[in-house]
Amino acid sequence: MSDYFEKKDLVDFANIGEYAEEEGGKFFEYYGKSMSEGKLSKREKCLIALTIAVVQKCPYCIDAYTNESLKLGITKEEMMEAIHVGASMQAGIVLAHSTQMRKIIKKKEM
Amino acid sequence: MNFREQLETLADIKHSFVEKLSETESKTLRTSKLEILQLNITRKCNLQCKHCHVSAGPDRQELMSKAKFESILELLDKADISTLDITGGAPEMNPHLEWFIRSASGKVERIIVRSNLVILKEEEFKKYIKIYSENKIEIVASLPHFTENLTDRMRGSGIFSTSIEVIKELNTEGYGKNGTGKVLNFVHNPVGAILPGDQNALETEFKKRLMDLYGIHFNNLFCITNMPLGRYLEYLKKSDNYEDYMDELICSFNPAAAESLMCKNTLNVSWDGKLYNCDFNQMLELEADFEKFSNITDFDPSYFEDKMISVGNHCFGCTAGSGSSCQGTIE
Ligand code: SF4
Ligand code: SF4
Numbered sequence: 318m319s320d321y322f323e324k325k326d327l328v329d330f331a332n333i334g335e336y337a338e339e340e341g342g343k344f345f346e347y348y349g350k351s352m353s354e355g356k357l358s359k360r361e362k363c364l365i366a367l368t369i370a371v372v373q374k375c376p377y378c379i380d381a382y383t384n385e386s387l388k389l390g391i392t393k394e395e396m397m398e399a400i401h402v403g404a405s406m407q408a409g410i411v412l413a414h415s416t417q418m419r420k421i422i423k424k425k426e427m
Numbered sequence: 428m429n430f431r432e433q434l435e436t437l438a439d440i441k442h443s444f445v446e447k448l449s450e451t452e453s454k455t456l457r458t459s460k461l462e463i464l465q466l467n468i469t470r471k472c473n474l475q476c477k478h479c480h481v482s483a484g485p486d487r488q489e490l491m492s493k494a495k496f497e498s499i500l501e502l503l504d505k506a507d508i509s510t511l512d513i514t515g516g517a518p519e520m521n522p523h524l525e526w527f528i529r530s531a532s533g534k535v536e537r538i539i540v541r542s543n544l545v546i547l548k549e550e551e552f553k554k555y556i557k558i559y560s561e562n563k564i565e566i567v568a569s570l571p572h573f574t575e576n577l578t579d580r581m582r583g584s585g586i587f588s589t590s591i592e593v594i595k596e597l598n599t600e601g602y603g604k605n606g607t608g609k610v611l612n613f614v615h616n617p618v619g620a621i622l623p624g625d626q627n628a629l630e631t632e633f634k635k636r637l638m639d640l641y642g643i644h645f646n647n648l649f650c651i652t653n654m655p656l657g658r659y660l661e662y663l664k665k666s667d668n669y670e671d672y673m674d675e676l677i678c679s680f681n682p683a684a685a686e687s688l689m690c691k692n693t694l695n696v697s698w699d700g701k702l703y704n705c706d707f708n709q710m711l712e713l714e715a716d717f718e719k720f721s722n723i724t725d726f727d728p729s730y731f732e733d734k735m736i737s738v739g740n741h742c743f744g745c746t747a748g749s750g751s752s753c754q755g756t757i758e
Contacts, residue, residue: 328678359628388617388624390632392574 322376330377360389367396368403428661430712436660437711437740440673444742451682456736458704461728462692464535465512465753466491466499467706468524469698472516473546476582478571478616480656480710483516489698490520496527498700498724503534506728512693512753514541514706519552532562539565541614541753543582544590547597556593560600565610567649567753568594573636577618594643603644612647614755620668622675622747623650626756649755652676654744656710676743684750690736693753696723704736706753707744713737 334341352362363385370378386396428436448455468491472483503511511531518524518540532538540559546552559566570590571581578587594603594611601607613633617623630648637643653659655672663669690704694715700723703709716735720726749756 354628358631359625360632384621385624387619387621390572390615390624390629392577 324380327377327380330381360391363389364391364395364399368399371400372403372407428657430710433656433660434711434739436664436669437655440677440740442677444738444740444746447677447680447743447746448685448738451685453686456685456688456690456738458731458734458736459691461506461508461694461731463510463512463689463694464499464502464506464508465514465693465695465706467514467516467695467697467709468496468518468521468527469516471520472543473520473549474517474543474582474586476543476569476658477662478581478618478653478659480654480659480707481516482657482710487516489516491523491698491700493523493526495696495698495700495723496523496530499696500527500530500534502723502726502728503531508535508728510537510539511535512539512541517543517546519546519555525555525558528558528562528564532564537565538562539567541567541569544568544570544593545586547593548589556596556600560602560609563608565612566597566602567612567614569616570613570633571616571618573633573640581616581618591641591643594645595641598644603646611645612649613645614649614651616651616653620663620666620672622652622679623751623756626650626749647755649753650751651753651755652744652747652751654707654741656707656741673740673743676747679747680743681746681748681750684746684748687750688736688745689752689754690745694726694728694731700724702726707741708737708739711739711741713739 334345352366353359354362357365363382366378367382367386370382383396467481470481470483470487470489471485472479472481472487473485475484502508511534513524513528515521519542528538528540542555547556558564568590569582570578572578575587578590579585597603597611600609602609603611615623615629615633623629626648629650633648634645637645655663655669655676660669663672690708693705695703695706695709697703697709701709702715702717702721702723703713704715708715714721714737716737717726717730720730745751
């Protein structure tokens with residue numbers, strides 16, 4: 318596993334446009350714009366990004382956005398509260414999908 | 428760690444600052460016009476903060492003498508210096524501070540005192556609130572975070588709540604309020620092995636939280652990178668963060684920040700009158716290279732310009748990201 322996710326590979330993020338420069342450039346432009354301060358503050362956007370990083374289990378993004386949160390003065394309690402939003406959303410999404418299961422059960426059972 | 432041990436530790440990194448600098452357009456760092464005179468008038472302090480690059484504390488004895496202060500007043504008469512930046516340790520612990528402030532005011536446009544705030548609650552030193560106010564001293568105060576927990580972790584138990592009490596007194600004096608001409612700026616240093624985030628975003632959050640919770644006013648927030656020196660360097664080593672921290676500083680090297688470093692227009696003077704390009708160099712005993720002049724007592728200010736600045740690997744702390752100086756982010 319360590320061969321796949323190495324901490325030092327995080328810096329390679331800057332090169333993900335390699336082999337498809339135009340698309341890569343457009344991605345970075347979009348990424349930069351969507352992450353910059355808008356109607357939502359940098360802090361708010363950072364907490365959204367951190368939560369998605371953890372929910373999606375991306376080690377690079379967890380590293381990047383935990384550090385970014387700390388740099389923006391976000392406290393560990395605030396970060397953990399955001400993660401619980403992600404966790405409860407995940408739980409809710411799983412439970413919501415049980416609708417399909419329950420519908421089938423209800424149709425089939427006597 | 429003494430300065431030799433610090434230099435040895437700092438030598439142990441992947442790229443040297445001199446090498447990185449040689450890849451930039453200007454290749455080396457040179458002084459420009461002298462604008463700021465920064466004085467470390469003592470290493471004594473009532474606190475012992477974990478991030479302190481001076482390793483200041485109650486047991487330190489270094490104090491600038493009255494004779495050195497007199498040489499500085501003479502220099503202010505001769506040189507066109509706009510800003511006097513007084514720091515320490517805790518500057519209030521030098522017994523000549525009051526006399527010096529009164530003598531220097533009028534000789535420069537702006538006098539800054541870097542205060543740890545809590546000392547202004549002590550019986551012996553509380554007079555400085557009035558002294559600063561009467562002399563329109565710009566106060567730069569350390570407040571690492573807007574939460575009690577994080578500030579106290581860095582500076583000691585109870586420091587946050589006492590700081591808030593002192594800030595309220597300063598606000599009553601007019602400090603931190605628009606139109607009074609009494610400037611109160613805060614310094615944010617990250618609490619831990621991280622670099623500071625976006626200064627504007629942090630300032631917005633500090634202002635909102637401190638106003639909502641405590642009704643506090645202040646002017647600006649300066650985000651200052653913790654320099655890998657003194658007590659902070661010891662923390663980085665002990666917590667096994669040294670390598671990652673230095674890597675991040677190196678990776679974030681920004682040639683644009685290197686163009687506007689504070690060492691270009693600042694002369695730093697230690698308690699014993701020795702001359703440095705900045706107070707970080709002072710802690711490593713890397714004296715400024717002004718050839719025949721090595722002490723403030725005989726320094727000729729016309730000699731300041733276009734001299735090579737003494738640098739070392741700690742300088743990566745000033746050139747990372749948006750850059751860092753005693754006035755916060757550079758860009
Ligand atoms: S950081 Fe400032 S207040 Fe804290 S020990 Fe050092 S000189 Fe004193
Ligand atoms: S530590 Fe910073 S201010 Fe001091 S000489 Fe190096 S770059 Fe300049």
